[in-house]
Amino acid sequence: GESVGLHLPTLSVQEGDNSIINCAYSNSASDYFIWYKQESGKGPQFIIDIRSNMDKRQGQRVTVLLNKTVKHLSLQIAATQPGDSAVYFCAENGGGFKTIFGAGTRLFVKA
């Protein structure tokens, strides 16, 4: 069925290092992808998005890469900080309002 999944449920990185969070999706019709960050006790917060006509998009300290050939999405966080500790969800949308969330990766940042 249609689903968005993740390779790793948890990721632990040293403060200052770069983090890479991966995501695999199965619906080839999806054309819009979003990364959300969810901190404990809060709702998901938008980080960055990318449409299927792009391979890469950069924000402030974050980069999203999209590989449509292998249906793979990644989020790169540069110079990871303790405040980046959270659960990160990728989400996909195939048009309209139905956005499907992946399982999530918990990022731990070690000081």
Place this chain on the structure above:
Amino acid sequence: DTEVTQTPKHLVMGMTNKKSLKCEQHMGHRAMYWYKQKAKKPPELMFVYSYEKLSINESVPSRFSPECPNSSLLNLHLHALQPEDSALYLCASSQGANRGVNTEAFFGQGTRLTVV
């Protein structure tokens, strides 16, 4: 104002109670959503309203009844819930899918619901 406000933050209700969750946004967004999130799981879409009309119902049991009184407000009426309905209920809004092109959703902090 980029906030989606949900009330209450916490709710404990019995299985015979009737309660309502409320959500408000003033960003002019025309799409509003209800999601359910269990612990350590991703949010699951329940309902979508577009221009105040119900657009998507993800086969949600009738004990959950959504309502969109106007473009800024979204309610979720709860009746005869089960303990397994205990979860974090998230409201979100987005600009809307203009010609099929969606945009990112802004989420509220959620209502932590416990059914006893």
